[in-house]
Amino acid sequence: MRVLVIGGGVVGLSTAWALAKVGHEPLLFEAGPLPNPGGASHDQHRLIRSLYGAERGYACMVGAAYGAWDRLWADLGRRHYVEAGALGISLQPPESPGNDLAASLTVQRDLKLDHDLLDARQLSDLCPYFQIPDSAWGLLSRPGGILLADKIVAHLAGWLRREGVDLFAETRAIDIDPEAGAVRLADGQIALGDAIVVAAGAWTGKLVPALAERQTPQRQLVVFLAPPQSQAAAWAQAPAIAQFPTALDSYGCPPVAGTRLKLGALAARRACDPDALTEGSTEEAEALFAPFREILTEGADYRVTGYKTCPYAVSHEEDRFLTHREGCLTAITGCTGHMFKFGALMGERLAATATGELAFESFARWAAGEEIPG
Numbered sequence: 001m002r003v004l005v006i007g008g009g010v011v012g013l014s015t016a017w018a019l020a021k022v023g024h025e026p027l028l029f030e031a032g033p034l035p036n037p038g039g040a041s042h043d044q045h046r047l048i049r050s051l052y053g054a055e056r057g058y059a060c061m062v063g064a065a066y067g068a069w070d071r072l073w074a075d076l077g078r079r080h081y082v083e084a085g086a087l088g089i090s091l092q093p094p095e096s097p098g099n100d101l102a103a104s105l106t107v108q109r110d111l112k113l114d115h116d117l118l119d120a121r122q123l124s125d126l127c128p129y130f131q132i133p134d135s136a137w138g139l140l141s142r143p144g145g146i147l148l149a150d151k152i153v154a155h156l157a158g159w160l161r162r163e164g165v166d167l168f169a170e171t172r173a174i175d176i177d178p179e180a181g182a183v184r185l186a187d188g189q190i191a192l193g194d195a196i197v198v199a200a201g202a203w204t205g206k207l208v209p210a211l212a213e214r215q216t217p218q219r220q221l222v223v224f225l226a227p228p229q230s231q232a233a234a235w236a237q238a239p240a241i242a243q244f245p246t247a248l249d250s251y252g253c254p255p256v257a258g259t260r261l262k263l264g265a266l267a268a269r270r271a272c273d274p275d276a277l278t279e280g281s282t283e284e285a286e287a288l289f290a291p292f293r294e295i296l297t298e299g300a301d302y303r304v305t306g307y308k309t310c311p312y313a314v315s316h317e318e319d320r321f322l323t324h325r326e327g328c329l330t331a332i333t334g335c336t337g338h339m340f341k342f343g344a345l346m347g348e349r350l351a352a353t354a355t356g357e358l359a360f361e362s363f364a365r366w367a368a369g370e371e372i373p374g
């Protein structure tokens, strides 16, 4: 089948990969360059972790995601992944209502996932770079770690080109006729396909009106840091930090495989138009980082060495991925801050759904985090 894929982030590229592998003919259209530094998939690292609070479906999906990454590594001839473990830290007692990390612990136990429960002393030993209060406890889960995101998207685009897949960079889709299988491009040309997949990240609502009301494009700023010399060795061994003891809903990526230490906070995201994304500034990065200095050992001695802004679509439905089917079109959005880890797997499932191998209803329920065997 000829499948028109709109969007060249990790989801669109992975969909093209999955289609090409089984003999379909994907054509991929990307509004920006390929890879696109302005998309959500382009950054040094993304976390993969099965700490998903009470969301058992997504915790299960992580296991399947590792299988899909292995299939991708086999094709690329290289693993762009660092197994570091994934850590959550909580200051609330596990029995306190709404404790997300306690819910993760229950799911880890139920699903028999490999994990360690850490008390405050063990946490201090593991993370000397944090000031750990006596009330803290942690959950270290394996497998978990860092996907080297910009290497993955660049290598995937290169693989597709070498396989002869048509990738059209700087080619924006303007509108879609899902019944006719037609996509009108910015230069006025019409592309025709048997199926269409929209994986346009924060832009999806502009192309698929039915999804516009179910998500909000938001801008997220992350900061890159140089730790003080005394903490550098510990950070180099650090796990991926999925949850950490600030009020900001924070996460951290250790400086592995040539990347820089990076911290982010969900509290810092703002609604945006992804076509008019404002650059960050040193002042904004310093302001984001200021509260982190309070909880870091020698926090005053960290240097902000850079920052990056990215847009993503925040799902209005409890961070669940949002899907839509209309005629021959299948669309996904609402990827918020947690789709990258599922990139290769989502590509496989989108490809199967677009070509009719997988029923859209099953795909939609699975993507929304329902635990579906198989």
Ligand SMILES: Cc1cc2nc3c(=O)[nH]c(=O)nc-3n(C[C@H](O)[C@H](O)[C@H](O)COP(=O)(O)OP(=O)(O)OC[C@H]3O[C@@H](n4cnc5c(N)ncnc54)[C@H](O)[C@@H]3O)c2cc1C
Binding pocket: 006, 007, 008, 009, 010, 011, 012, 029, 030, 031, 032, 036, 038, 039, 040, 041, 042, 045, 046, 047, 048, 171, 172, 173, 174, 199, 200, 201, 202, 203, 204, 207, 220, 221, 222, 264, 310, 311, 312, 335, 336, 337, 338, 339, 340, 341, 342
């Ligand atoms: C700061 C930050 C931290 C994150 N951390 C994590 C993490 O730790 N773990 C994790 O799993 N996930 C994480 N995520 C989420 C993850 O990165 C995203 O959900 C994922 O990359 C989305 O991929 P995508 O392909 O759907 O979108 P994108 O990568 O944004 O790609 C969409 C592409 O579509 C193109 N496009 C849009 N409109 C059109 C059009 N009309 N025609 C043609 N092309 C179009 C855009 O130019 C863009 O390149 C994070 C995201 C951010 C921003």
